[in-house]
Amino acid sequence: xxxxxxxxxxxxxxxxxxxxxxxxxxxxxxxxxxxxxxxxxxxxxxxxxxxxxxxxxxxxxxxxxxxxxxxxxxxxxxxxxxxxxxxxxxxxxxxxxxxxxxxxxxxxxxxxxxxxxxxxxxxxxxxxxxxxxxxxxxxxxxxxxxxxxxxxxxxxxxxxxxxxxxxxxxxxxxxxxxxxxxxxxxxxxxxxxxxxxxxxxxxxxxxxxxxxxxxxxxxxx
Numbered sequence: 001x002x003x004x005x006x007x008x009x010x011x012x013x014x015x016x017x018x019x020x021x022x023x024x025x026x027x028x029x030x031x032x033x034x035x036x037x038x039x040x041x042x043x044x045x046x047x048x049x050x051x052x053x054x055x056x057x058x059x060x061x062x063x064x065x066x067x068x069x070x071x072x073x074x075x076x077x078x079x080x081x082x083x084x085x086x087x088x089x090x091x092x093x094x095x096x097x098x099x100x101x102x103x104x105x106x107x108x109x110x111x112x113x114x115x116x117x118x119x120x121x122x123x124x125x126x127x128x129x130x131x132x133x134x135x136x137x138x139x140x141x142x143x144x145x146x147x148x149x150x151x152x153x154x155x156x157x158x159x160x161x162x163x164x165x166x167x168x169x170x171x172x173x174x175x176x177x178x179x180x181x182x183x184x185x186x187x188x189x190x191x192x193x194x195x196x197x198x199x200x201x202x203x204x205x206x207x208x209x210x211x212x213x214x215x216x217x218x219x220x221x
Contacts, residue, residue, distance in 0.1 A: 061214045089128075172189050
């Protein structure tokens with residue numbers, strides 16, 4: 001009886017001892033897991049896709065033109081703010097861009113065939129434009145927003161006073177959007193301030209302010 005009681009007591013002591021060890025071991029394992037688990041690596045932030053605008057490009061355009069002009073004879077105004085009928089023309093352009101980070105710099109030549117007839121003198125009109133432009137822009141992803149300045153060459157054909165070589169400064173702004181890595185579409189607003197001296201009547205002078213909204217599509221090499 002004494003032996004059985006002793007064995008029974010030893011078993012109870014072992015069970016209690018193991019229970020005490022387990023009570024210390026389980027929290028310790030939890031603490032170890034908490035401190036040894038590797039931190040989750042954050043995913044890289046999604047970057048906005050940017051286009052490569054550098055290099056040569058060429059394209060076609062449609063131009064929607066309007067404006068006014070005035071005539072002077074020996075410096076004396078004859079007709080002020082004569083209207084030009086709205087006209088639609090077509091043309092083309094080619095240019096070259098240099099890209100420095102998000103900034104874009106370039107030059108462009110563009111031609112349009114718009115024939116703006118005088119609303120008051122139907123036999124007279126401004127025909128065609130050749131524009132030499134400098135562009136500075138900012139690339140925001142696949143969109144290029146830019147300003148433009150340059151010089152424009154035009155011709156005014158007068159039914160009674162001959163032809164006039166009209167030329168002057170232009171200003172404007174536009175946006176191009178890259179549809180693929182090569183193809184882009186865009187829109188551009190141009191303001192032209194033109195002066196013209198008569199070739200057949202040297203004493204006659206014209207001053208014109210014209211506006212053109214152009215829709216463009218191009219290909220970058």
